[in-house]
Amino acid sequence: MKLDSIRAIANAVFYEGYILYPYRPSSIKNRQRxxxxxxxxxxxxxxxxxxxxxxxxxxxxxxxxxxxxxxxxxxxxxxxxxxxxxxxxxxxxxxxxxxxxxxxxxxxxxxxxxxxxxxxxxxxxxxxxxxxxxxxxxxxxxxxxxxxxxxxxxxxxxxxxxxxxxxxxxxxxxxxxxxxxxxxxxxxxxxxxxxxxxxxxxxxxxxxxxxxxxxxxxxxxxxxxxxxxxxxxxxxxxxxxxxxxxxxxxxxxxxxxxxxxxxxxxxxxxxxxxxxxAPESPGDLFDGTEIDEILTLRILAMTDAEKREMASVDARARALLERTHALTAEDMARLHGVMRDHPSQGSQIEPPPMGRDHEKPRLVSLLDSGRSLCVGARVRLRPKSGGDIMDIALKDKIAVVEAIERDFEDRIHVAVTLIDDPGRDLGAAGFPGHRFFFSQDEIEPIAAGDGP
Structure with a gap:
């Protein structure tokens, strides 16, 4: 590998902390560089x-x-x-x-x-x-x-x-x-x-x-x-x-x-x-331990006054701001999660199995106590009291049923994704953090025309 190519990798470390989000000298964070x-x-x-x-x-x-x-x-x-x-x-x-x-x-x-x-x-x-x-x-x-x-x-x-x-x-x-x-x-x-x-x-x-x-x-x-x-x-x-x-x-x-x-x-x-x-990365963000997509969205959300101050820092900050504003929808989509091999690994990385959602008997629909539930239905989440902090945070959220699972002890688990989750596509693909499981008595089907 040519030395210039190695320098490009090293520069991701080289400029870590050169200028940190929110990329403004008035930020306390940038007084501790x-x-x-x-x-x-x-x-x-x-x-x-x-x-x-x-x-x-x-x-x-x-x-x-x-x-x-x-x-x-x-x-x-x-x-x-x-x-x-x-x-x-x-x-x-x-x-x-x-x-x-x-x-x-x-x-x-x-x-x-x-x-x-x-x-x-x-x-x-x-x-x-x-x-x-x-x-x-x-x-x-x-x-x-x-x-x-x-x-x-x-x-x-x-x-x-x-x-x-x-x-x-x-x-x-x-x-x-x-x-x-x-x-x-x-x-x-x-x-x-x-x-x-x-x-x-x-x-x-x-x-x-x-x-x-x-x-x-x-x-x-x-x-x-x-x-x-x-x-x-x-x-x-x-x-x-x-x-x-x-x-x-x-x-x-x-x-x-x-x-x-x-x-x-x-x-x-x-x-x-x-x-x-990463080939998807549009360029240096000078905050190499962060995630490109997160920092890019944060830059776009800055006020006009904050962007003017950022552009006044130096040529590197100005180029970062201009490059961020020039990103297309396709560029942004490429930043939204990628799975790839690492050279040190001998096998292809596959999406991880999601616990109870892995190799368990699946149902297309369920009829329970007179209530009909099927994959694709919209539901309101009603977690039981005494649940964990995530259950509490999701109370009353509107979700879509992605799968209905019956485990080997005949218990039913309903996998859902949230309507308002920007990463819902990841949940639908089975990735953690965007896919949640509830028992059938913790969800409430929503009639057609109800809900958002």
Missing amino acids: WTIGGVFPKAFDQQGDASRMETQVLLRGGEQAAFNVHFRFLQVMTREVGQLVTPAQELPEEGEPALTRVPSLNVDGRELLAWEEAIEREIALGPLRPADIQEVATVLPFRFEGAREVEPVRAKDGCIAAVLIRTSHKIQGVIDVKAQRLATDVWKLTIGIDNVTPFAEVDREARAAAQLRAFASTHAILTVEDGAFVSLLDPADDLREAAAQCRNVGAFPVLVGGQDNSAMLASPIILYDHPAI
């Missing part, structure tokens, strides 16, 4: 904020096996809004004009917001042969210099009315890689990244200042030639003990790409082997 994969400066010694991420993986390969490591992370960059005291034709060549920093500003319909953006960073190491790094680890120091950029914002008259000031701080780190031979053709690789960014004494108690010098959403991509990585989730029997002894701090490695096992992703979010981007 960068929540995964943080590697903080060692000088910032606070409980729970690690300064090192380390992963151990198993590799099968002979003397010619060679692997590459790509550590990737986001560097936080502040974006400030400055309103010029006096609009100007051009910015001064030295220094900055007289301005007032404000949290937000509207310039002829363009909303400017103070925000934190991110810079993608990647450090590559390799190719390395395990046999060459047994005794002494390979160490690669790296650094990125700080920068300050001032973007002028012009009003309709052509004068500069405001500026956007983007600031990033210098960061420094060290990557180390070492190999241990476990058998003739089996190696344990230890790969780590440390944040050694200097941290001023005055800032050492301020987590916000440390975050600006941290590595956010840190993860690693490993690829190998003339060898294959070993799954730590499902290792071969002869490597089960070795896999259990692998130490992973802040990240966990899973196989990615094809079945040749030539690549791994060490992610701060634990994934299954061979994760993939």
Whole structure:
């Protein structure tokens, strides 16, 4: 699998938390970002904020096996809004004009917001042969210099009315890689990244200042030639003990790409082997632990004012909003539940049997105490007192009979779906959460013309 394809999978993790629903800076949720994969400066010694991420993986390969490591992370960059005291034709060549920093500003319909953006960073190491790094680890120091950029914002008259000031701080780190031979053709690789960014004494108690010098959403991509990585989730029997002894701090490695096992992703979010981007997904939602359909519907339900604020966040948020509004009915339908094989499973996934609805004698109709009931009939739910919370919640709901079951003890169970359930089609197909069972004395047939 090509590295670019693996990066696309990793980006689902990379940008988790970059901007969270409801995608507005005014939301408290978006004031607590960068929540995964943080590697903080060692000088910032606070409980729970690690300064090192380390992963151990198993590799099968002979003397010619060679692997590459790509550590990737986001560097936080502040974006400030400055309103010029006096609009100007051009910015001064030295220094900055007289301005007032404000949290937000509207310039002829363009909303400017103070925000934190991110810079993608990647450090590559390799190719390395395990046999060459047994005794002494390979160490690669790296650094990125700080920068300050001032973007002028012009009003309709052509004068500069405001500026956007983007600031990033210098960061420094060290990557180390070492190999241990476990058998003739089996190696344990230890790969780590440390944040050694200097941290001023005055800032050492301020987590916000440390975050600006941290590595956010840190993860690693490993690829190998003339060898294959070993799954730590499902290792071969002869490597089960070795896999259990692998130490992973802040990240966990899973196989990615094809079945040749030539690549791994060490992610701060634990994934299954061979994760993939769902083909139905229309694009990044920056909230990878959520469900595309739910977030899409929530975006569409936002007010116009909330959408304007979302569009003002940055280009990524604006593209997300535009893409969501452009979805067709067919696009939305594709988001509504899919069953598929997972590469690690050997058999086709089938819809699960629904308890009493599985392989039990079925009836088309039922006559009881003078009442006629049949599949397709509308009923009102009258659950008995003392039932569970779901029964209580469904009291007086209108439903449709999907099946009438007689179990092997001659008890009758009526399977129904709710008229007002948006997922009723799933219930009709036998899926849980949309299909409910009641006894015949807990339902009340509705005469034709009654009910909704």
